[in-house]
Amino acid sequence: MLHGKISGIFCIIMALLMPDYLFSQAPQSAQKRAMEQSSQNHKLVIYQLLPRYFGNTKTLNKYYGSINENGSGKFNDITDKALLEIKKMGFTHVWFTGVIEHATMTDYSSYGIKADDPDIVKGRAGSPYAIKDYYDVDPDLAVDVKSRMTEYQALIDRTHKNGLKVIMDLVPNHVARTYASDVKPAGVHDFGQDDDKSKAFDAKNDFYYMPGHPFVVPPGYNPGGDEFKSPLKDGHFDENPAKATGNDVFTAAPGINDWFETMKLNYGVDYRNGRTPHFDPIPPLWNKIYDILKFWSAKGVDGFRCDMVEMVPFEFWGWVIPKLKAEHPDVIFIGEAYNVDLYSKYINTGKFDYLYDKVGLYDAIRRLTCNDPHATTWDINQVWNRDSKGIDQHMLRFMENHDEQRIASAQFAGNPWLAVPGMIVTATLSTGPVMIYNGQEVGEPARGSEGFSGDDGRTSIFDYWGVPEQQKWMNSGKFDGGQLSEDQKKLRGFYSSLLNIVRTSDALSSGDFWELMIANEKQPGFDQHLYIFLRYTDKQRILVITNFNRSESQIQVKLPDDLLQQLNLSGKKDFVDLLSGNKFSTDNIAEGVxxxxxxxxxxxLSF
Structure with missing residues (x-):
């Protein structure tokens, strides 16, 4: 999750143009080969999509612009054609980000939705991670606000009809300070409805309180910018007693860099008394979150990306995930996690299907992509060695998401083609999921300051905005790439080829892994910016070779004797590069490739 402005670490790089050798004919031929394969596998290929800007055709992009000025995409903009193109690109799942109703500066009071106080909202649109009603969806995303849930249900059904599965957010650690469900099912008690506000902590309370102290808006915050006017914009918010802030700040006066727009939920952990757990009896909040998960699963949601899971006790996850899966066995849970020491615990005890691999593969590949002088591909080996103890298949890999900077931004690589070797490793290193963030596949650089979000290399989740390069692919709702440059079409072709190959290849989606760095470190031409490994099954072998250097590399890749013996390899072998379609042979595989x-x-290289 991203709750505020986080300055990026700049990579000083040369702008390089990727040669045309890969994609003169590759995208169509590689995709066709992949689509024609009959093998079935369970590799997840996820497309993260923010409906707020996915279908937005407005191009004004005014600083702190309103929804009328800068526009917003709608559920209905994600058409059959759009979903078909996403499916054709190789994706299996779509993560619709920012669907649930959250606090906003846009006034929907004429529709019976209580207006939010802008003093505790970040950005004109508001953060999708400051949930206002867990049983409702964002009115920004509806053509007919009164029919917003019907429109979202139609999107779920439309996604399924086009052969894709639906993932949506669960934000379990905190909610907006204006949280109040006005459409909750009968019998559901709202968060805080039964709380004893005289107690700082009680396991039966849904929130943490500061009795006797009213909430204080951080001084100096100018919600919506100078042009935004509202009678509620007065530097005050009525909350007495104050509740604890989402990022574990137990004070009535959080700072401007805190998640001050949110209130932390109470799972029965007394943070101010040594984090003492109180899980017997089960706190009421546990069942309330379970009811929310059950509500959305019944609507056809296939999985949940769970925000900041390490800020919620793992005992809760070990309770709620099996409980929901008893009724919905195929539902998946993806956890946003950053503490590598807890990964095994959240998988084995917390029962998560997948966890973010940000502190690990993402960080290692980013350093290599940015040409960090201290980065080597041995860093990738360290990640693999860490994850090889039973969790590698549970790690979700990516090079972009809504929290991270765009590859093409000046703050990351400045050139989307520099991500080719990293993206190949990200997608093929293991059987775990791979994820792409919409706009990544056409090189969106996220230039400019949107409002609450500064010029930080990220596409804002707080502000109304159009995404210029993604809009070129959208082409006014045609979703045919009609406005893309030839270079962008080639880039999208690379992603399409890679993802279709990964999705349909037995070796890459479900095969074993053989590390080949040690076997080749003394080979002529080897350096610490090449990464080499083999993925294989009984019927298919794919040699993965990547070059992170900013110059050409040549190497005779050796396969160790024990590998040759295990796979019964000898003599002449024919190779085809699945990405480019290039073919060649080696007379004696024992001498290398x-x-x-x-x-x-x-x-x-398939052989």
């Missing part, structure tokens, strides 16, 4: 890799490139 000689390859030449252009700068910032990679190969998937």
């Amino acid at each position: 000689k390859v030449s890799l252009p700068a910032s490139s990679g190969m998937l």
Whole structure:
């Protein structure tokens, strides 16, 4: 999750243009081969999509612009055609981000939705992670606000009809300070409805309180910018007693860099007394979150991306996930996690299907992509060695998401083609899921300051905005890439080829892994910016070779004797690079495979 402005670490790089060798004919041929394969596998390929800007055609992009000025995408904009194109690109799941109703500066009071106080809202649109009603959806995303849930249900059904599964957010640690469900099912008690506000902590309370102290808006906050006017914009918010803030701030006066727009939920942990757990009897909040999960699962949601799971006790996850799966066995849970020491615990005890691999593969590949002088591909080996103890298949890999900077931004790589080797490793290193953030596939650079979000290399989740490069692919709702440059079409072709190959290849989606760095570290041409490994099954073998160097590399890749014996490999072998379609042979596999890799490139050699 991203709750405030976080300055990026700039990569000083040369702007390099990727040669055309990969994609002169590759995208169609590789995609066709992949689509024609009959093998079935369970590799998740996830497309993260923010409906707020996915279908937005407005191009004004005014600083702190309103929804009328800058526009907002709608559920209905995600058409059959859009979903078909997403499916054709190789995706299996769509994560619709920011669907649930959250606090906003846009006034929907004429529809019976209580207006939010802008002094505790971040950005004109508001953060999708400051949930206002867990049983409702964002009115920004509806053509007919009164029919907003019907429109979302139609999107779920439309997504399924096009052969894709639906993931949506669960934000379990905190909610907006204006939280109040006006459409909750009969018999459901709202968060805080039964709380004893005279107690700072009680396991039966849904929130934490500061008795005798009213909430204080952080001084200096100018919600919505200078042009935004509202009678509620007065530097005050009526909350007495104050509740604890989402990022574990137990004070009535959180700072401007805190998640001051949110209130932390109470799962029965007394944070101010040594984090003492009170889980017997089960706190009321546990069942309330379970009811929310059950509500959305019944509507056809196939999975939940769970925000900041480490700020919620793992005992809760170990209770709620099996409980929901008893009724919905196929539902998946993805956890946003950053503490590598807890990964195994959240998988084995917390029962998560998948966890973010940000502190690990993402960080290692980012350093290599940015040409960090201290980065080497041995860093990738460290990640694999860490995850090889039973959790590698549970790690979700990505190079972009809504929290991270865009690859093409000046704050990351400045050139989307520099991500080719990293994206190949990200997608093929293990059987776990791979995720792409919409706009990544066409090189969106996220230029400019949107309002609450500064010029930080991210596409704002707080502000109304259009995404210029993604809009070129959308092409006024045609979703045909009609406005993309030739270079962007090639980039999208690379992603499409890679993801379809990964999704349909037995070796890459479900095969075993053999590390080949140690076997090749003394080979002529080897350096610490090449990464080499084999993925294989009994019927398919794919040699993955990537070059993170900004210059061409040549190497004779050796397969160790024990690997040759295990796979019964000898004599002449024919190879085809699944990405480019190029074919070649080696007379004696025992002597190795000689390859030449252009700068910032990679190969998937099937043999």
